[in-house]
Amino acid sequence: MKVQLFNFEPQHLTLSNLVKIGNIQLPEFPLLLAPMEDVSDPPFRAVCKDNGAHLMYTEFISSEGLIRDAIKSKKKLDIFDYEKPVGIQIFGGDEESLSLAAKIVDATNPDLLDINFGCPVKKVACRGAGAGVLKDVPLMVRLTDAVVKSTSLPVTVKTRLGWDENTKNIEEVAERLQDVGIQALAIHGRTRVQMYKGSAAWELIAKVKENPRITIPIFGNGDIDSPQKALEYKNRYGVDGIMIGRAAIGYPWIFNEISHYVKTGEILPAPSVEERVAVCKKHLIKSFEWKGPIVGINEMRRHYTNYLKGMPNIREYRTKLVTLKGVEEIIEVLDEIVSEYSGYEFEKTPIELINYHEKCAV
Numbered sequence: 001m002k003v004q005l006f007n008f009e010p011q012h013l014t015l016s017n018l019v020k021i022g023n024i025q026l027p028e029f030p031l032l033l034a035p036m037e038d039v040s041d042p043p044f045r046a047v048c049k050d051n052g053a054h055l056m057y058t059e060f061i062s063s064e065g066l067i068r069d070a071i072k073s074k075k076k077l078d079i080f081d082y083e084k085p086v087g088i089q090i091f092g093g094d095e096e097s098l099s100l101a102a103k104i105v106d107a108t109n110p111d112l113l114d115i116n117f118g119c120p121v122k123k124v125a126c127r128g129a130g131a132g133v134l135k136d137v138p139l140m141v142r143l144t145d146a147v148v149k150s151t152s153l154p155v156t157v158k159t160r161l162g163w164d165e166n167t168k169n170i171e172e173v174a175e176r177l178q179d180v181g182i183q184a185l186a187i188h189g190r191t192r193v194q195m196y197k198g199s200a201a202w203e204l205i206a207k208v209k210e211n212p213r214i215t216i217p218i219f220g221n222g223d224i225d226s227p228q229k230a231l232e233y234k235n236r237y238g239v240d241g242i243m244i245g246r247a248a249i250g251y252p253w254i255f256n257e258i259s260h261y262v263k264t265g266e267i268l269p270a271p272s273v274e275e276r277v278a279v280c281k282k283h284l285i286k287s288f289e290w291k292g293p294i295v296g297i298n299e300m301r302r303h304y305t306n307y308l309k310g311m312p313n314i315r316e317y318r319t320k321l322v323t324l325k326g327v328e329e330i331i332e333v334l335d336e337i338v339s340e341y342s343g344y345e346f347e348k349t350p351i352e353l354i355n356y357h358e359k360c361a362v
């Protein structure tokens with residue numbers, strides 16, 4: 001069943017509105033998968049790509065870790081042809097480390113290199129990296145300049161509105177970073193001090209976009225959780241595209257749902273059991289292949305609840321999924337779920353955005 005909304009104005013998509021970052025050609029109003037530590041790894045990116053993400057980013061990677069050759073940091077550099085275009089995100093507070101890290105990233109040949117100036121957690125922001133750099137714009141400019149000069153890739157930045165309520169400097173930051181050569185800017189509509197509290201405010205993002213000096217694409221980020229909200233924010237704030245994080249966790253269909261709604265005004269039906277299980281299986285198999293049998297299966301456990309959300313009396317199956325150790329056995333349980341629930345009509349319930357204020361790894 002497709003629900004037609006009455007107040008929908010069709011969007012006129014034209015070639016002249018395509019969005020470009022360096023040589024990367026994106027469609028009009030691209031939908032970006034946000035970088036998310038412990039989430040936006042290759043298995044998750046694979047299912048987001050299948051479901052309509054136009055540009056994706058890796059989890060953030062420590063520049064110091066890359067230089068030290070830390071296994072965890074190196075592993076995060078893995079990108080695959082089928083996920084292109086894809087950007088690698090790095091963070092750090094030191095020009096030399098960021099410059100060396102940029103050279104390492106360059107050699108792995110992603111489509112772009114993103115600098116994280118938005119991470120709010122203490123261990124990053126209070127050590128002069130991530131959102132901590134928002135307190136010192138000249139340093140931010142030097143760090144960005146060092147990266148731009150160390151790579152042949154287009155450099156982009158992801159940041160927040162400012163450090164706190166009284167120092168929202170994103171308008172200045174956008175101009176200064178564009179001047180040193182960044183080719184797109186993604187802005188999360190919160191300050192560092194807000195972490196994930198309250199609602200993301202997009203008014204300042206719109207101001208950056210409206211600034212006639214700004215010519216690079218501006219992507220809005222924060223709290224997009226439905227096709228209706230995405231279109232409303234597109235029209236109200238005029239951004240070039242939207243970056244989506246939490247809403248995609250367990251629900252990668254959000255990308256296609258938004259694109260379809262923007263083009264047609266139709267809300268697609270909720271994915272069927274068959275679709276949910278097929279995506280879950282792909283995520284599992286990719287995890288197994290990329291992380292190995294033990295870590296791959298363990299880390300996949302946190303995803304089942306999300307994929308199976310809304311199914312009645314699923315507890316017993318879920319318990320099996322999170323205790324079984326063999327990939328074949330897990331796939332058998334997933335197949336049983338399909339037989340048992342085939343034809344089940346999911347309700348279109350709002351996506352719940354978890355407040356990562358306390359829990360979030362970044």
Ligand SMILES: Cc1cc2nc3c(=O)[nH]c(=O)nc-3n(C[C@H](O)[C@H](O)[C@H](O)COP(=O)(O)O)c2cc1C
Nearest residue numbers: 034035036037059060188222223244245246356362
């Ligand atoms: C689990 C998690 C991990 C995150 N890791 C990163 C990261 O590595 N780099 C980054 O720039 N932002 C990170 N973020 C912030 C997101 O990219 C995004 O800015 C934020 O979640 C707001 O968007 P949303 O409301 O669509 O989720 C993370 C967010 C979450 C929830």
